[in-house]
Amino acid sequence: MKLWMHGCGPNPQEGARHLKDLGFSVVVGGQDAAEAVLAQGMEYYICTGAYRGPQFQGDEWLAEDMWGRKQAWFSSTCPTREEVRQYNLQQVRRLAATKGIRGILIDGARFASPASGEPEAFYTCFCPHCMEKARRMGFDDKEMRIAASMLYDFQHGKPLDLVPYYAGLKEWFEFRRAATTEHLLDFVQAVKEVNPELETGIYIFAPALADLVGQHYRDLARHMDIMAPMLYHCYADENGPACLNVELATMLRMLEGASGLTTEQRIRLLSGLTGHELTGYESVSSLQAGLSNRILQRETERARIMGPDTQLVPIIQLDAPDIEEAIQKTMAGGADAVNFFVYQQAQAEALRPLWERLRQ
Numbered sequence: 001m002k003l004w005m006h007g008c009g010p011n012p013q014e015g016a017r018h019l020k021d022l023g024f025s026v027v028v029g030g031q032d033a034a035e036a037v038l039a040q041g042m043e044y045y046i047c048t049g050a051y052r053g054p055q056f057q058g059d060e061w062l063a064e065d066m067w068g069r070k071q072a073w074f075s076s077t078c079p080t081r082e083e084v085r086q087y088n089l090q091q092v093r094r095l096a097a098t099k100g101i102r103g104i105l106i107d108g109a110r111f112a113s114p115a116s117g118e119p120e121a122f123y124t125c126f127c128p129h130c131m132e133k134a135r136r137m138g139f140d141d142k143e144m145r146i147a148a149s150m151l152y153d154f155q156h157g158k159p160l161d162l163v164p165y166y167a168g169l170k171e172w173f174e175f176r177r178a179a180t181t182e183h184l185l186d187f188v189q190a191v192k193e194v195n196p197e198l199e200t201g202i203y204i205f206a207p208a209l210a211d212l213v214g215q216h217y218r219d220l221a222r223h224m225d226i227m228a229p230m231l232y233h234c235y236a237d238e239n240g241p242a243c244l245n246v247e248l249a250t251m252l253r254m255l256e257g258a259s260g261l262t263t264e265q266r267i268r269l270l271s272g273l274t275g276h277e278l279t280g281y282e283s284v285s286s287l288q289a290g291l292s293n294r295i296l297q298r299e300t301e302r303a304r305i306m307g308p309d310t311q312l313v314p315i316i317q318l319d320a321p322d323i324e325e326a327i328q329k330t331m332a333g334g335a336d337a338v339n340f341f342v343y344q345q346a347q348a349e350a351l352r353p354l355w356e357r358l359r360q
């Protein structure tokens, strides 16, 4: 199988040589490492962020919750501000002109997830720009705002029936989807404008979490050449946006005060996982400690179903326990290749026999 690695360390020349020696053939990372990797005869994809930029630092760029409070999340701004979007697309066009690269992957094009900052950051973005955009896109901004407030109250123990607010919640998540898809299709167009031969791809949330942040596999798989689901399933740090175990543990913690729900129903409320898949993970601490490799196969299968023709390259943790089984499960789910996060010289070297086996 073809081996992908995210990053090549602080010294790109040294990292690229090492990865070549270990048998890796594709590297993803910043523009600064492109030359070193290409010089080793490997393929290179540039990874770019989305809703950020050095000039968007002040509070006025932050996302807002339903009550107009500014919320910081994952160093990102409000996800719909036109100035930020246009700046990102301009950066993408600049990166697309890099000689010799195979393509560009976008990361962080989404709304806030439960584990993206303070818990309240999830309840964004209801800023005036987003609400105006929502109205223009045909969404009912008032209904969205009320439904999100009800979910917040419910989460904090207020006994209420969410059913009457279902339409509003759906509206809120559909707005997230429409706004995110718009930016991602603009991203694809920006890359192709500069060089139609380049491939476009996305570091996307796992299928179980993607709809929550506005990333819709079925919208995107038709336009992206590469879908790279982030299947980090046993991330050790409690602060781990996009990591399955961290997001699910945070979700459960968020909903601990919600009345009348079982643990399974709490997880089901916001994620796409079934009770069966969560057997054995009934507490915040058991989720935080990490999920079994089985989830890698399940989530890859889901991604494959929603993008039958796309190049599917899930990215998994380089430090995952039993990494060989993790790779097998991911491939068994229908992946075309596996990418690893993130290059660490000693870790990659310790796995040399594994890389040799995988190349055969």
Ligand SMILES: [Zn+2]
Pocket: 063, 064, 078, 079, 080, 081, 125, 126, 127, 128, 129, 130, 131
């Ligand atoms: Zn906004």
